[in-house]
Ligand SMILES: Nc1ncnc2c1ncn2[C@@H]1O[C@H](COP(=O)(O)OP(=O)(O)OP(=O)(O)O)[C@@H](O)[C@H]1O
Ligand SMILES: Nc1ccn([C@@H]2O[C@H](COP(=O)(O)O)[C@@H](O)[C@H]2O)c(=O)n1
């Protein structure tokens with residue numbers, strides 16, 4: 210892992226944290242951003258689910274945490290993110306669903322020495338997020354009403370403070386995520402379009 214750290218420090222990658230409640234549309238919008246702005250999308254949740262499937266020694270622990278809507282220890286998630294960043298060959302990343310709590314945030318900064326360029330925050334009412342999750346139909350073990358309620362609680366208690374932390378630093382770009390997918394992406398595009406292009410448009 211030392212090589213990974215050295216390489217990431219050398220390349221000074223651009224990182225955008227993509228945050229928002231469960232079902233706010235992070236993954237959906239990241240897919241759109243990738244097509245238009247040459248970022249690599251890394252979903253912390255997807256990496257953890259892949260780790261379970263791989264039969265890793267941490268698999269059972271991760272599976273239990275996800276079923277309970279709990280946040281996996283940072284050490285595990287950061288190792289997966291670092292490896293995925295290095296394997297991608299890119300130097301621009303959308304890190305979706307991370308940092309999820311203060312421990313995630315502080316550990317990522319300490320280990321990688323990377324500060325996010327900005328934080329994209331999809332703000333969406335809970336009733337709308339619940340509707341979306343209950344009709345997602347992707348076979349996720351945590352898309353049931355019992356776990357969804359736990360995930361909402363964790364979001365309010367542990368993830369929102371991270372967003373507040375970055376707000377105080379002027380790094381949050383907030384998007385109204387309750388609108389239809391295309392309208393949300395129109396607002397996202399404005400955030401990713403360089404200032405000089407906006408002036409010339
Ligand atoms: N703006 C939108 N309007 C209506 N449905 C949406 C919108 N954005 C996403 N969806 C749908 O809502 C569901 C959840 O979206 P998505 O998986 O992108 O959310 P997420 O924030 O990544 O969720 P999670 O935190 O659980 O991974 C999907 O079925 C998606 O198609
Ligand atoms: N930083 C993270 C991100 C996710 N998890 C766990 O995965 C679950 C699903 O995450 P999604 O972003 O795909 O919704 C989440 O509820 C956590 O259990 C995590 O531990 N740490």
Ligand SMILES: [Mg+2]
Nearest residue numbers: 235236252254
């Ligand atoms: Mg997602």
